[in-house]
Amino acid sequence: MQQVQQGATSGAQSAPASYPFDIQRISDVMGAEIIGPDLSQPIDAAMKDAIYAALMEHHVVVFRDQSMTREEQGRFAGNYGELENHVGRLRNGERYPTINDITNRTPEGELVPKLVNRGPYFWHSDKSYHEIPSAITMLHGIEVPERGGETEFANMKRAYEVLSPDMKSRIDDLKVVHSWEANRITVGETPATEEQKRERPPMTHPMVRTHPQTGTKALYLGTHFDHVPGLPRAEGDALVAELMDHATQPQFRYDHTWRVGDLVMWDNCSLMHRGSFDYDMAKQPRVLQRTVIIGTKPF
Numbered sequence: 469m470q471q472v473q474q475g476a477t478s479g480a481q482s483a484p485a486s487y488p489f490d491i492q493r494i495s496d497v498m499g500a501e502i503i504g505p506d507l508s509q510p511i512d513a514a515m516k517d518a519i520y521a522a523l524m525e526h527h528v529v530v531f532r533d534q535s536m537t538r539e540e541q542g543r544f545a546g547n548y549g550e551l552e553n554h555v556g557r558l559r560n561g562e563r564y565p566t567i568n569d570i571t572n573r574t575p576e577g578e579l580v581p582k583l584v585n586r587g588p589y590f591w592h593s594d595k596s597y598h599e600i601p602s603a604i605t606m607l608h609g610i611e612v613p614e615r616g617g618e619t620e621f622a623n624m625k626r627a628y629e630v631l632s633p634d635m636k637s638r639i640d641d642l643k644v645v646h647s648w649e650a651n652r653i654t655v656g657e658t659p660a661t662e663e664q665k666r667e668r669p670p671m672t673h674p675m676v677r678t679h680p681q682t683g684t685k686a687l688y689l690g691t692h693f694d695h696v697p698g699l700p701r702a703e704g705d706a707l708v709a710e711l712m713d714h715a716t717q718p719q720f721r722y723d724h725t726w727r728v729g730d731l732v733m734w735d736n737c738s739l740m741h742r743g744s745f746d747y748d749m750a751k752q753p754r755v756l757q758r759t760v761i762i763g764t765k766p767f
């Protein structure tokens with residue numbers, strides 16, 4: 469059992485003096501590897517709470533060499549709240565199942581040589597266009613490319629902390645409208661249909677959100693950005709572009725290189741993320757089994 473120094477990572481609000489597992493940081497910016505638990509098996513309350521505390525402290529936690537069926541991943545995820553239904557639809561129009569795959573394979577197993585759904589490959593926080601966005605996302609590496617295809621993270625808490633007092637006072641009370649429809653255009657997807665617009669209306673959230681558990685502040689942005697209410701369009705666009713450029717600089721980033729068996733779990737309230745499509749999709753499968761936990765209304 470490794471002793472973890474309380475408050476060693478910025479934002480540690482409730483880190484226990486020790487965890488019931490070994491834990492190692494995986495970058496200076498964020499992220500820790502948790503060594504020991506077999507997540508295919510039920511975990512007790514103490515383990516559940518310790519994993520959550522580690523997540524709050526490090527924002528991203530990684531478990532290596534896991535082997536979980538869909539049901540086992542669903543059971544593990546369910547420790548942390550209600551599983552979220554995916555908003556998207558399969559090609560046949562049906563809803564995605566709650567435990568779904570990010571995959572470049574067709575249902576028949578063929579590799580698709582180009583991106584089918586571009587949105588996940590641009591910076592975002594999951595479901596920011598919902599009134600109640602996602603709290604925690606978990607991806608389990610089933611098949612991963614030999615190189616490339618990372619999942620990249622930007623630490624929005626740290627990016628906020630280092631802003632000048634002037635910038636903080638400028639943005640602290642601003643709102644951002646997040647729009648699935650606008651995102652389709654921003655990322656180069658086919659425009660939303662009328663039905664999709666009705667299903668996913670634009671949503672207004674604070675530009676700076678307060679973490680519902682730790683009380684820390686973080687920028688809340690992403691490519692679902694549509695506009696800043698109360699500012700002229702050009703001014704709001706320029707402000708958000710400046711903050712996005714700031715927050716995605718290397719000093720705020722951790723890029724996760726996938727191994728088969730990884731379970732990566734992250735806190736959407738503190739981070740943005742995106743997938744990298746710099747891998748050979750025609751030859752390399754990238755299949756990540758996903759579960760998402762519903763969050764709370766940002767404030």
Ligand SMILES: [Fe+2]
Pocket residue numbers: 588592593594741
């Ligand atoms: Fe995502």
